[in-house]
Amino acid sequence: MCEYLHSSIIAGTNAILPARTISNDHTRKLPKDLETLLQHYHFLNRVLHSIRLLCKHPHTFSPSHDHKWSIYLVRLNNIYRFYNSIFSPIPVLPSTLSSCWTDNFQQIFVTLFHTFKLLRALSRSYHRIMLDHVFIDHPTAPQLLTDPKDISDAVVDHFQNAVPIKSTPSSHISALSDRWHSEYSPMDTVSPAIYDSLLSPLLWING
Incomplete structure (x- = not known):
């Protein structure tokens, strides 16, 4: 009964009220290149999260991780090729995650984290x-x-x-306040003679 009443109301509304086709005039807020970059950045963030979990809990690794990695690997290589001017040389990623078990997935995490940092730097918009x-x-x-x-x-x-300068710079260290006088005074533990040889002529030794 409720469905019949609902369909009757919709049909009556469509028959009586005027209809108007509205075109999609939505304008893209971000440039296409930046939007693509952000998509790559968010994807890499998800991959990093999964690798980070494996680093913390390597015993949770299962064949499903290798299956997901085979899908991730295609997109990761596409990202490296897309930004080949940034990633030089392009990192060589393992074909399977199971091969990264020996170091508890640390090396693959370091590689992907470096990629993540570069994409994060690129994704920052300039204002x-x-x-x-x-x-x-x-x-x-x-x-x-x-x-x-x-x-x-x-x-x-x-x-x-x-912002006006309320005081003129001191012409000598002795004119500074006690606080800054102690900061700029020579250190007693350092001999002033250590700089004497700076202006000495260089000695050329013929080999």
Whole structure:
């Protein structure tokens, strides 16, 4: 009865309400290359997790691990070939995981972890702020800068002078406070004569 009522409501709704076809206008948020890289990164993270568990508990190894590895191996080799300019030389992975039993899967873990770190570095997106105009809120002469060089000069001037220096640098170590005087004073345990030979002429020995 409930199914009949549900289908009747849907049929009546479709017959009365206007229908409109909506196209898929979704735009990709990430560049295709970065999206592919992230997929490889997440895949490698899953593989590393399984190898890490085998390193901690090698006695849990079973033939099913070899079967999964045969599937992983195809994709891992494709990843290495895809980023062949990054991985030089391309690591040679074992054809079976059972062959890694002798060292408790440590070497294969190190190899994959190195790959994981490189992909993680590549997957970090680069962000920067582009200033196309700068407003200088001066009390008597406000300015709106649009020229790139003027903007660059204004930004440099801001960061150089936004935080004023409250004191001038000391001209001699004796003018420093007790705290910094002890930090910059020569160490009593080191002889000042150790630097005397630095400016001595080199002795050439003819062989």
